[in-house]
Amino acid sequence: MKILFTKVLTNTDVEKRLAVPNNSLKHFELENGNCSKSFEVKDENGSTWNFRCYVRNDGAYKKPVLSSGWRQFVLNKGVHQGDLITLYKDVEAEASYKIEVQRKIKLLGKECWSSLEPDQPTGATAQVQTTNRRNRRSYSSLAVLPDV
Incomplete structure (x- = not known):
């Protein structure tokens, strides 16, 4: 598994959509011309979640976000502002993603x-x-x- 990114969540990440670091965009393999891609993610309990990575299609800065499915994940898992998420990708399997949530204690x-x-x-x-x-x-x- 390769770590795509790790992020301490902001209020916007929890309440609306997850802003993804721009340098992680290449790992979502958006095809030319497409501004979004759906993908499945497994959490640490083995549950599967469906997320959509969306990018702006205008301007030089793409500003990737996880939109569809992200809020459902946040609500069901009890994710809070200040929690740490890590998104992984299995580089040996085709498009296999994993997400981990941690809380500071x-x-x-x-x-x-x-x-x-x-x-x-x-x-x-x-x-x-x-x-x-x-x-x-x-x-x-x-x-x-x-x-x-």
């Missing part, structure tokens, strides 16, 4: 990136704070995430 006082797990709530972090309903006291504890 604090573990033992240090920031690190953790993959979103299928069984984890999307808002889970390494530090957990709960409030006891009876005495209204807050308790903090450390949640150790499983190895990925």
